[in-house]
Amino acid sequence: MSSKASDGLSRRLVLGALAAAPTLPALLGATIAEAQAAAADPLPSWKERSAKFAILEFIQATTSDPSSATFVPPEERVATFDQDGTLWVEHPMYTQVVYCLDRVRAVVKEKPELAEAEPFKTVLTGDLEAIAKLSMHDLEEILAATLTGMDVDAFDAEARAWIDAAKDHRWKRLYTELTYQPMQEVLSYFRANGFKTYIVTGGGQDFVRVYSDRVYGIPREQVIGTAGGVKYGYDKDGKQFLTKEPKLLLNDNFAGKPEGIHLEIGRRPRAAFGNSTGDQQMLEYTKGGDGLRLSMIVLHDDAKREYAYGPAQGLPDTRVGTFTQALFDEAKKDGWYVISMKDDWKRIFAFE
């Protein structure tokens, strides 16, 4: 597509988006700031390319004309977003794993006997190379020790204190600043048009709920994630509390994503965004529904501004947020859109 044709199409679509300006009912769930943002170009950090047009077209087709075959009634407007690698940075390591490793120190303070036991001993050395070599079993032991056994409110307070202070090593910024500005615009644009936005993450549901409202404008109850059981009980004064148990209730990865969506929403999403093999089934399930559906997948192909990994398209392989060539081929075959961070996004972060 020539730049000129592209500009023309872009202009038509932006004008179309304005003509399909959200009605009052559509705005009921939106903040005033979101409504104002939607009235101008709703996706200013996106380049004028097919990924952006796909989003604009989808919103116009599903929300502007109630007599249209592609119109979606407000109550059915559900859009789901993976978090790690889709809404914020996941390399070199998932933020929640960094949290768990940091928490080992506090756990050992309470249970000093663990200091000499593996895998805690290795974590305490701070030797990143050795830590990276820990087995999946070791990692599970660390997650269980740092994420379970406490009152849910105590966990919430601990995680909140950490996320308010901990910084990423590359940008020296709070992890919560490392969200992708183009995706923040997508979240706001969907909400301004009456969509309920959900996070559907392989990360811990209780962890992401700590900051989802503040960071993404997504309330706690719209976060679906990997969840352990909790156990209801009474303390010595008869006060009720819930304890986080080391019992997996929902592994919100792969097939667990559509299964978790059914459990906690009960509606097939109209639009879904992901970035890795863990999102495959959610993107298939979304795109496979009746009527107009939108599935989009972020490709990390920008080593300069963020990271580059696949192994799709010859990008370096990774264990964190794997995007295989088979997944890339499925996306192309089934009409999902691949979002190239390098080519589709004018900027990555709000602080740039």
Next chain:
Amino acid sequence: MSSKASDGLSRRLVLGALAAAPTLPALLGATIAEAQAAAADPLPSWKERSAKFAILEFIQATTSDPSSATFVPPEERVATFDQDGTLWVEHPMYTQVVYCLDRVRAVVKEKPELAEAEPFKTVLTGDLEAIAKLSMHDLEEILAATLTGMDVDAFDAEARAWIDAAKDHRWKRLYTELTYQPMQEVLSYFRANGFKTYIVTGGGQDFVRVYSDRVYGIPREQVIGTAGGVKYGYDKDGKQFLTKEPKLLLNDNFAGKPEGIHLEIGRRPRAAFGNSTGDQQMLEYTKGGDGLRLSMIVLHDDAKREYAYGPAQGLPDTRVGTFTQALFDEAKKDGWYVISMKDDWKRIFAFE
């Protein structure tokens, strides 16, 4: 309290409720009809007694003055409602159990060999006395056969067709007409004041979601109930679907209620309504939170207009919606309000 004093208090509270008329943001989640209802007496089917005043006072204290210590920010306004016996009739048998018994006929049509096998054989006789004697194990077998093994959308369509046609034997009306008008007013009043209303039911989550929006104004995603696992798969054309599995994920009764609330909402409710021992932990958990909380429990003491059962307060004992004297005593001791259907409700049903 004399009738005159009661009227005076009522007038003050209704005037107070008007003074604390919901602001625009509070109304964002409310329909226009709900807003208009809230502007007059929001609870016209309630007698001027302490239960009604408790609700009016709670809403005024939590929503009218942001500088008040009892004010609750909009995002934390969560109210949870048991369904069977709290929002609609549960006697002589839970509606969903009637559905399952009715479905046995369709199941046998697909698997004729079951017609001669117990407990299906007994159900097919239609002998209610014999059916009532089935063991818990028999009942579980019937639930598994009628509620699992099919695509979630197929289940949804089947349950919808049934609930749109099946009638209760006493009133000869659709089950969906047998909701309590005073509780419908409470749902609307809470929503008009910015509360998110949730159903938290021991019944099947997928079953109640079929009609929750239409009957209670509560969207599918705000229904928490007993839930089985679902399994993601592909049909022969590669189309994705979810199958309901005979695997219990959440038993949303007793301690399962606060546990399910944590899983699917992640916030401790500010107000909760129930009617039986299955709601005890939800009511405790709600009332036990910081700040102002409201726990209310419906006592079925009106054999004439509905049913009378306990065994609290010397009412007849029952296995369906048991309200023990111990639970009654806990309610009084811990500052929950007991709602007497006989004394607190001017009318029970909208069709009266």
